[in-house]
Amino acid sequence: xxxxxxxxxxxxxxxxxxxxxxxxxxxxxxxxxxxxxxxxxxxxxxxxxxxxxxxxxxxxxxxxxxxxxxxxxxxxxxxxxxxxxxxxxxxxxxxxxxxxxxxxxxxxxxxxxxxxxxxxxxxxxxxxxxxxxxxxxxxxxxxxxxxxxxxxxxxxxxxxxxxxxxxxxxxxxxxxxxxxxx
Numbered sequence: 001x002x003x004x005x006x007x008x009x010x011x012x013x014x015x016x017x018x019x020x021x022x023x024x025x026x027x028x029x030x031x032x033x034x035x036x037x038x039x040x041x042x043x044x045x046x047x048x049x050x051x052x053x054x055x056x057x058x059x060x061x062x063x064x065x066x067x068x069x070x071x072x073x074x075x076x077x078x079x080x081x082x083x084x085x086x087x088x089x090x091x092x093x094x095x096x097x098x099x100x101x102x103x104x105x106x107x108x109x110x111x112x113x114x115x116x117x118x119x120x121x122x123x124x125x126x127x128x129x130x131x132x133x134x135x136x137x138x139x140x141x142x143x144x145x146x147x148x149x150x151x152x153x154x155x156x157x158x159x160x161x162x163x164x165x166x167x168x169x170x171x172x173x174x175x176x177x178x179x180x181x182x
Contacts, residue, residue: 023065023180027056030158030174036089037166047065049074053172056070057097065097067111073170087121091162093140104148111142117162139163 032051051074056066071091095113144158154176
């Protein structure tokens with residue numbers, strides 16, 4: 001299902017970029033490290049995981065754009081003598097992107113959007129096992145920095161957080177390919 005979701009995001013992204021003539025469209029992919037906090041029957045834990053994301057967007061003007069992203073935040077596991085926890089998290093989001101150019105090659109950016117956060121949790125403990133799956137719409141916010149490496153290629157680093165009941169944050173580093181624009 002994760003590969004199918006990523007393919008859907010890429011198809012939509014390439015559709016966005018197909019009309020990128022006056023502005024600048026882009027697609028990219030990033031490696032992520034994320035931390036999630038879980039409330040369990042044995043207490044609070046905050047495991048970390050590796051994951052990835054694919055994204056695409058369109059800069060409507062020099063200082064503003066929109067971006068669509070699919071995240072596979074990875075699998076979280078934690079265990080002790082008393083319990084074990086396994087969880088998978090996937091996210092889709094649509095965000096506005098404010099851009100602050102710093103010269104020809106660097107830019108700072110901030111993202112604010114709305115996300116569909118899907119969490120699958122399985123907990124096994126001394127008192128039995130519990131499984132829960134759920135999807136919820138949540139606020140996303142993030143900041144980052146981008147570096148242009150030529151006319152069409154760039155890299156970026158980003159921190160993102162989701163407004164969930166506990167804590168869900170991610171750091172990412174990735175590559176960007178731009179279409180249209182200057």
